[in-house]
Amino acid sequence: MADLFAPLDDHPAYRQIANVIEQRIVARSLRTGDALPSETDLARQFGVNRSTIREAIRELETHGLLGRVRGEKRLRVTRPEPGQVSSGVSRALALHDVTFLELWEAMMAIEPVAAQYAAARRTPAQLQALVRTAARFKREVDDTAAAVSAVVDFFTAVAAASANQVLALSQAPLNLLLAPALTRMIDRVPQARTRILEAQGKIAVAIKLHRSEQARTWMEKHIRDFKRGHELEALNPKRTE
Amino acid sequence: MADLFAPLDDHPAYRQIANVIEQRIVARSLRTGDALPSETDLARQFGVNRSTIREAIRELETHGLLGRVRGEKRLRVTRPEPGQVSSGVSRALALHDVTFLELWEAMMAIEPVAAQYAAARRTPAQLQALVRTAARFKREVDDTAAAVSAVVDFFTAVAAASANQVLALSQAPLNLLLAPALTRMIDRVPQARTRILEAQGKIAVAIKLHRSEQARTWMEKHIRDFKRGHELEALNPKRTE
DNA sequence: GTGGCAAAATTGTCCGACAGTCCGATTATC
DNA sequence: GATAATCGGACTGTCGGACAATTTTGCCAC
Numbered sequence: 001m002a003d004l005f006a007p008l009d010d011h012p013a014y015r016q017i018a019n020v021i022e023q024r025i026v027a028r029s030l031r032t033g034d035a036l037p038s039e040t041d042l043a044r045q046f047g048v049n050r051s052t053i054r055e056a057i058r059e060l061e062t063h064g065l066l067g068r069v070r071g072e073k074r075l076r077v078t079r080p081e082p083g084q085v086s087s088g089v090s091r092a093l094a095l096h097d098v099t100f101l102e103l104w105e106a107m108m109a110i111e112p113v114a115a116q117y118a119a120a121r122r123t124p125a126q127l128q129a130l131v132r133t134a135a136r137f138k139r140e141v142d143d144t145a146a147a148v149s150a151v152v153d154f155f156t157a158v159a160a161a162s163a164n165q166v167l168a169l170s171q172a173p174l175n176l177l178l179a180p181a182l183t184r185m186i187d188r189v190p191q192a193r194t195r196i197l198e199a200q201g202k203i204a205v206a207i208k209l210h211r212s213e214q215a216r217t218w219m220e221k222h223i224r225d226f227k228r229g230h231e232l233e234a235l236n237p238k239r240t241e
Numbered sequence: 242m243a244d245l246f247a248p249l250d251d252h253p254a255y256r257q258i259a260n261v262i263e264q265r266i267v268a269r270s271l272r273t274g275d276a277l278p279s280e281t282d283l284a285r286q287f288g289v290n291r292s293t294i295r296e297a298i299r300e301l302e303t304h305g306l307l308g309r310v311r312g313e314k315r316l317r318v319t320r321p322e323p324g325q326v327s328s329g330v331s332r333a334l335a336l337h338d339v340t341f342l343e344l345w346e347a348m349m350a351i352e353p354v355a356a357q358y359a360a361a362r363r364t365p366a367q368l369q370a371l372v373r374t375a376a377r378f379k380r381e382v383d384d385t386a387a388a389v390s391a392v393v394d395f396f397t398a399v400a401a402a403s404a405n406q407v408l409a410l411s412q413a414p415l416n417l418l419l420a421p422a423l424t425r426m427i428d429r430v431p432q433a434r435t436r437i438l439e440a441q442g443k444i445a446v447a448i449k450l451h452r453s454e455q456a457r458t459w460m461e462k463h464i465r466d467f468k469r470g471h472e473l474e475a476l477n478p479k480r481t482e
Numbered sequence: 483g484t485g486g487c488a489a490a491a492t493t494g495t496c497c498g499a500c501a502g503t504c505c506g507a508t509t510a511t512c
Numbered sequence: 513g514a515t516a517a518t519c520g521g522a523c524t525g526t527c528g529g530a531c532a533a534t535t536t537t538g539c540c541a542c
Contacts, residue, residue, distance in 0.1 A: 012494060014299070026332060038523055049496045051292055054525090058255070058299040063329060065336075070250070073504050073523060080333035088304060089330060089410065091267060092321035095306075098406050105358065106407035113350040165339050166347035166418075169330065170411045177407075253525060279492055290527045295494090314492060314535050 014055035025065050036075040086172030103177050104227050110171050112219040118161035119207045119215035126161035133157050134200040141193050148183050185229045192229050254289055255296035266306050277316040327413030344418050345468050351412050353460040359402035360448045360456035367402035374398050375441040382434050389424050426470045433470050
């Protein structure tokens with residue numbers, strides 16, 4: 001049964017101010033790139049102290065709605081960068097103790113589709129970027145950290161080539177979660193590196209040739225391999241050294 | 242070619258402090274539910290002014306890492322709530338002007354899979370919640386706002402029943418973007434309401450009976466309908482009244 | 483142990499201040 | 513005339529202190 005009265009929570013001034021400015025930004029009344037008035041000026045306009053304004057600004061800054069270009073002093077309205085947003089999401093997921101299986105299922109849902117659209121729509125530049133990360137993996141295959149980073153970048157490149165911001169932004173957080181899991185796995189499962197190398201090659205070719213179906217299928221196999229690898233890793237004893 | 246020197250960016254004190262505290266939280270050295278020291282105490286520990294601490298805290302608060310239970314004064318370590326996180330993501334996507342097609346493709350990737358796992362793993366309680374939102378849609382089918390909200394909640398309920406936090410969190414932002422698009426569509430495409438009603442029924446039954454494949458298939462049809470509806474809407478003239 | 487109460491602590495907000503730095507305009511230089 | 517050096521103003525980051533409102537705590541009586 002719903003209560004008759006909702007508890008009223010008084011928002012402190014800094015939050016109210018943050019909300020007001022946020023609404024202006026979302027409503028495009030403040031547009032991307034616009035410079036914000038100075039803190040002193042804002043304090044005057046809102047009729048509060050500068051300290052209060054600063055707290056409000058911090059809020060918007062961490063949301064990625066405000067930022068400053070390097071070396072500049074004044075804040076400007078910014079569009080939240082995918083990297084910033086996704087790192088927040090993956091931190092949240094990490095704190096919720098997501099299992100590898102949960103991560104894997106989500107990857108299985110998203111990555112193949114991204115690959116499929118990437119094959120259909122990639123630009124030459126995107127293809128090139130993708131091929132380069134694949135080459136990087138091949139080159140640095142023995143340096144675990146570099147190899148893992150290359151794998152992650154490969155996924156990112158595929159998502160970027162999909163020309164779908166929603167997919168790309170849904171996919172980005174998965175990468176950050178994948179990295180640690182993959183690091184463990186790649187060291188303990190000998191065949192992992194070869195399989196990844198092969199899969200990346202097949203996927204890259206499919207995307208190059210605009211073969212949507214093949215790109216999706218190979219990406220599916222690729223991801224499925226991760227699960228196999230993870231299961232194998234669980235069986236193998238830790239390397240003790 | 243790479244520059245010889247990278248630009249050095251000095252992080253202001255409030256950001257450094259925020260980072261330190263954040264790391265402690267992520268590393269579980271500060272655990273969920275723990276109360277944070279008072280601002281004065283933190284200022285002493287970090288050797289900075291209380292104002293600086295406050296700015297740092299605002300940062301962590303908006304990330305959802307700190308929060309306070311209603312009516313309490315002291316801050317405690319909190320796990321970022323999915324709702325909070327996803328609203329940030331969808332705001333970011335909105336500011337990036339995602340198209341309906343992008344949204345649709347992402348839904349098409351995620352929702353059917355969520356339905357599939359929901360059918361496999363839903364608890365009785367989750368099923369009940371899901372059935373209730375379906376019933377709510379049926380009941381309020383003529384109130385556009387309420388109907389749209391019910392549709393969104395139906396998706397949320399399915400994702401929750403999938404027992405996969407990653408999928409659920411990937412799916413949540415899509416809802417917030419779907420709502421406005423759906424509102425326009427449902428008013429202009431007469432058959433939309435009936436189709437949604439039918440699809441929700443089929444999906445609910447499939448999930449009830451643990452029929453994974455059926456759940457996924459029906460969800461696919463359901464989502465596909467959205468695209469059809471969107472195309473029809475584009476053809477139809479706006480209702481002028 | 484429980485309830486009640488006064489004292490201490492804490493948060494939200496304000497005020498004023500100052501060093502370091504960025505920006506724009508003015509002036510000096512080639 | 514174009515460019516380089518210079519200067520003052522504006523702005524941010526940080527500091528110190530202050531105060532009301534409210535929460536938390538410690539204590540006492542029951």
